[in-house]
Amino acid sequence: MAKTDLNQLTWFQAVAEERSFTKAAAKLGVAQSTLSHRIKQLEAQMGIRLLTRTTRNVATTAAGERLLQTIAPRIGEIEDEIAALMAFREKPSGSIRLTLSDHALESVVWPKLKPILSAYPDIGVELILDSTFRNIVEEGFDAGVRLGESVEKDMIAVRIGPDWRLVAVASPDYFAARGVPEHPQDLIRHVCINMRHETAGGLYAWEFEKDGQALRVRVNGQLTFNNSYAMIDAAVHGYGIAYVPENIVEQHIASGLLVQVLDDWSPFFDGYFLYYPSRRQNLPAFKVIVDALRHRN
Numbered sequence: 001m002a003k004t005d006l007n008q009l010t011w012f013q014a015v016a017e018e019r020s021f022t023k024a025a026a027k028l029g030v031a032q033s034t035l036s037h038r039i040k041q042l043e044a045q046m047g048i049r050l051l052t053r054t055t056r057n058v059a060t061t062a063a064g065e066r067l068l069q070t071i072a073p074r075i076g077e078i079e080d081e082i083a084a085l086m087a088f089r090e091k092p093s094g095s096i097r098l099t100l101s102d103h104a105l106e107s108v109v110w111p112k113l114k115p116i117l118s119a120y121p122d123i124g125v126e127l128i129l130d131s132t133f134r135n136i137v138e139e140g141f142d143a144g145v146r147l148g149e150s151v152e153k154d155m156i157a158v159r160i161g162p163d164w165r166l167v168a169v170a171s172p173d174y175f176a177a178r179g180v181p182e183h184p185q186d187l188i189r190h191v192c193i194n195m196r197h198e199t200a201g202g203l204y205a206w207e208f209e210k211d212g213q214a215l216r217v218r219v220n221g222q223l224t225f226n227n228s229y230a231m232i233d234a235a236v237h238g239y240g241i242a243y244v245p246e247n248i249v250e251q252h253i254a255s256g257l258l259v260q261v262l263d264d265w266s267p268f269f270d271g272y273f274l275y276y277p278s279r280r281q282n283l284p285a286f287k288v289i290v291d292a293l294r295h296r297n
Contacts, residue, residue, distance in 0.1 A: 016051070051064055092120060092123060092284035093122030094122075097126040098144065104161075123289070128141070168242070169252070184215050193234050193235060194224040241261075
């Protein structure tokens with residue numbers, strides 16, 4: 001059998017992981033027809049069917065899955081070693097891919113990244129915003145950002161922000177019309193703006209605590225979002241009570257656009273942590289990003 005082209009294996013890995021020729025082609029920056037042709041060449045060269053194709057998706061055959069499990073960690077090691085060699089350059093370089101929420105980006109990550117990106121123009125950063133709990137190893141991320149309580153135990157975790165809390169807020173007109181809740185259970189009788197947790201697929205049950213008593217309240221209302229900033233805008237315009245991060249709603253409260261309630265029931269959560277597998281920690285560009293984001297009291 002002729003020597004296998006490493007590019008073909010890399011392209012096969014992309015298709016197998018994305019389960020789509022369209023997505024894989026976009027990720028690789030090649031034409032879909034070219035990618036399909038190269039995969040067919042690889043299958044013909046090996047004499048084995050690696051992928052099953054339907055009109056909706058692509059899946060690996062048993063042989064394809066075995067090949068994927070064989071090459072993925074090795075290609076990852078090669079990429080890491082090549083990236084590590086960049087330490088011999090005068091300035092760190094390379095691409096860092098992170099998954100994080102909109103709140104983590106705006107409140108912690110972006111303010112710290114801006115000066116670093118100016119100082120290190122050879123470092124590229126890709127930021128994927130979502131509220132799901134991604135498998136960063138399987139999905140090709142260098143690191144992720146989560147609250148401390150949610151980080152897997154087998155990951156290295158670096159605190160990048162202080163503890164913070166959610167607060168219940170609504171417009172003055174809303175409270176004037178419907179009254180002010182004095183206890184979390186009162187929220188059941190109010191119009192509230194829900195938050196959907198994409199990972200669990202369900203609506204977030206608002207968490208409260210006071211004097212050691214913890215409560216989770218499931219609220220109802222006309223609107224549901226998966227974005228805190230949209231919830232704040234809806235609350236400002238009188239659509240109900242929102243439960244949102246305090247640090248991004250402080251100006252709205254100070255200006256009188258929103259009124260905070262149930263303050264003594266709003267507990268603090270562990271702050272944001274950057275988490276990543278141990279093999280990433282020796283890459284020069286990654287070290288720069290970690291050091292920039294690290295929380296300093």
